[in-house]
Amino acid sequence: MADLYQRRWRIEDAFCIVKRLLNLSYLWTGSVNGIQLQIWATWLFYAVLVDLGDAVADELGVPIERVSLEMIYRGMYHFSVAYQKGLASDES
Secondary structure, three states: OHHHHHHHHHHHHHHHHHHHHOOOOOOOOOOHHHHHHHHHHHHHHHHHHHHHHHHHHHHHOOOHHHOOHHHHHHHHHHHHHHHHOOOOOOOO
């Protein structure tokens, strides 16, 4: 039962991240095609974020549940600024 609850909580957490962090709670357009495109692009970006989180978890040797997707998302900005200044590299 605890395992089912944990899985359910991961789904709730995914919706929370997508709505709050990736701003899916705001729609950019009123057309059906525009809304579908925004939803598709947001979930696609979320999938990339989860994949990046999985790679970070593997690199650190911890379970993915211990990695904060929000912190990875927010850290992407800081990495891109450091990369542009030549202070970071994208080599693994």
